[in-house]
């Protein structure tokens with residue numbers, strides 16, 4: 001559906017070069033809600049603007065629906081752009097036009113007749129929940145309502161791709177949630193592939209099925225939502241995840257632990273999917289006569305999957321503690337041994353710092 005091949009983008013400013021994108025390779029499949037996350041300056045906006053060729057690569061190819069954009073005539077590029085909708089952080093509405101008029105703009109530019117426009121815009125305003133605001137002006141709307149207008153306008157020409165440029169960054173958490181649900185509905189109902197750029201991990205968690213993490217113009221990590229949350233490889237990815245998944249032992253608890261006592265072992269356990277439902281820890285402790293002392297627990301929902309974090313102090317003989325440890329490993333529980341307050345001894349599929 002969308003493919004970026006060996007993309008580089010260099011901006012020239014005051015006789016110096018800014019390498020905004022370096023060797024970007026990315027494939028977005030039909031039906032994806034694909035999220036690109038990165039800090040400010042990572043290159044996200046430049047990347048998303050490649051897809052509708054608002055920004056052209058210095059090197060590399062952009063392929064959309066099997067068409068190499070660099071080979072398209074200006075007329076064919078204009079036609080393709082009509083099929084790629086875009087929404088923005090600051091909505092980009094015309095303040096002097098009503099809601100109805102703002103949403104109509106793409107159809108007016110196409111020369112669509114008035115009756116068709118009326119039917120289509122009425123349908124879209126109903127869909128985004130703004131039928132009663134058709135005659136209102138943007139300054140009479142809340143941020144969330146303005147973004148709904150932006151979404152209706154982006155859908156007016158029946159696009160097959162929707163690009164979302166920090167679409168919820170100016171909204172409060174509750175409004176963000178409702179806009180994200182609307183995007184999910186659009187993806188399902190109209191079968192529109194969605195590419196979202198954001199600096200908020202919550203946006204990724206709520207609706208994306210695939211994720212790429214960007215840093216300094218490069219994609220440093222990519223995978224399914226569960227892959228990224230379960231086994232992040234890069235420090236930046238881990239930092240983003242920690243903005244919403246709290247898996248650190250609070251210092252006030254950490255300071256009470258005695259790491260030199262051989263009859264105690266502190267483990268940080270990660271449960272995924274079905275494992276999270278099972279009483280694996282209590283089974284193991286019961287079997288090997290070990291007393292668990294739960295220090296910290298947290299459960300995160302990832303669009304139907306469960307990711308659980310549990311930090312536990314095992315109390316028993318060193319042999320029984322080791323048997324309990326091995327039992328949990330065999331059950332595919334992600335485990336880190338916490339030593340001296342550092343959980344750097346990875347004993348399963350973990351690679352945390």
Ligand SMILES: Nc1ncnc2c1ncn2[C@@H]1O[C@H](COP(=O)(O)OP(=O)(O)OP(=O)(O)O)[C@@H](O)[C@H]1O
Pocket residue numbers: 011012013018019020038039040041042043044045046047199
């Ligand atoms: N038109 C331009 N001219 C010169 N430099 C640019 C231009 N557009 C972007 N850049 C530079 O390219 C780099 C990537 O910018 P970009 O806006 O793509 O990052 P971003 O991840 O979207 O950041 P933000 O979230 O702050 O918008 C930055 O160093 C930026 O200053």
